[in-house]
Amino acid sequence: MIDLRSDTVTRPSEGMRAAMAAAEVGDDVYGEDPSVNRLEADVARLLGKEAALLCPSGTMSNLIAILTATHPGEEVLVDKEAHILHYELAGAAVIGGVQLRNFDARNAGCPTSDQLRELERLNDPGHEPRTSLLCLEQTHNRRGGTVAAPEELRAAASTAREMGMLVHLDGARLGNAAARLGIPLRDLAECADSVNFSLSKGLGCPVGSLWVGSRDARVRAHVWRKRLGGGMRQAGVLAAAGLYALEHQLPRLVEDHEKARRLANALHDARGLQVDAEQVQTNIVLLQTERPADQVISRAAGAGVLLTAFGQHTVRCVTHLDVSLAQMDEAAAVISRAAG
Secondary structure, eight states, X not given: OEEOSOGGGOOOOHHHHHHHHTOOOOOGGGTOOHHHHHHHHHHHHHHTOSEEEEESOHHHHHHHHHHHHOOTTXXXXXXXXXXXXXXXXXXXXXXXXXXXXXXOXXXXXXXXXXXXXXXXXXXXXXXXXXXXXXXXXXXXXXXXXXXXXXXXXXXXXXXXXXXXXXXXXXXXXXXXXXXXXXXXXXXXXXXXSEEEEESSSTTOOSSOEEEEEOHHHHHHHHHHHHHTTOOOSSTHHHHHHHHHHHHHTGGGHHHHHHHHHHHHHHTTTOTTEEOOGGGOOSSEEEEEESSOHHXXXXXXXXXXXXXEEEETTEEEEEOOTTSOHHHHXXXXXXHHHHHO
16 A cells, blocks of 8 residues: 555654664653653754653644643634644643634745734733734645745744734644755744644654743643643653654655655646645645545545545645655556546
8 A cells, every 4th residue: 555644654664663672761750761851852952942842742742832821711823724723622622721713824824914913802801812822833734734934934923922922833744844945943943932843744753742842831841741641651762763763764854745746746637636736845745636535535545545535625645754756656646547
């Protein structure tokens, strides 16, 4: 099977498995796991922040960021296509008691200053909630893995702070964004007070994301991780996978982007499909289908290619380290037949 459902389907390489087997471990709840401590320090340094906290998942890392920055009864601004809004089961509302308020930022989910100002609340705490956090996303999943430029992120963050908000960046695929722009991770993370950085997508780790931010905020984040059941013991076996990925997988993300462009170009003239190859910036390809998406997916699966529905007539393909450039031609032929 050629599995293009997500970059989360990757399996640890032999080198990563060897690193995990050899990991030095301790009890991370006590802060005594040397591999975890090293991973947190390395990721914080890469993102230009003071501290990091290893979490079991990106959903937990994003939720911790929201819980750390807000109080019940407040609101958080997110793009209407944000992962936090669509795929995290309303955790911010259920657990944090905060509401999510939407804007429509077609430029990779990054709002303009004018868009944010239009959402500014009146100074009326007896009737309106306090807007305490802006959440950005980089790359933007539901907008096709698109990337916002650093200056656009900085402008949005600056306006948010003028309005009294903190800023969180859901950087689950931040490495892909940095690879696309050819800049350091810290240049994209500098706009945010906190960042979610995933290990289990393009970096190929079996588990894990990191909350990244200030030392003071990490104290509160650590409390929330424990409260949410995210405290882990000898987690160094997982951290070792992350350390391996930073060295071996982070530099190769541009290869996944090449695969995505190849797939999109091969499908450009396919009957029953629409794809804008110029909008394929990283490792995500969105296909608009004439047939219902579930029909296309079922037919493709029968021929050996796995895809994901992103709407009634939208199919998502995600490239990753476990598929080859040559397989993109095979996948394109299968998808073309499935859609036609």
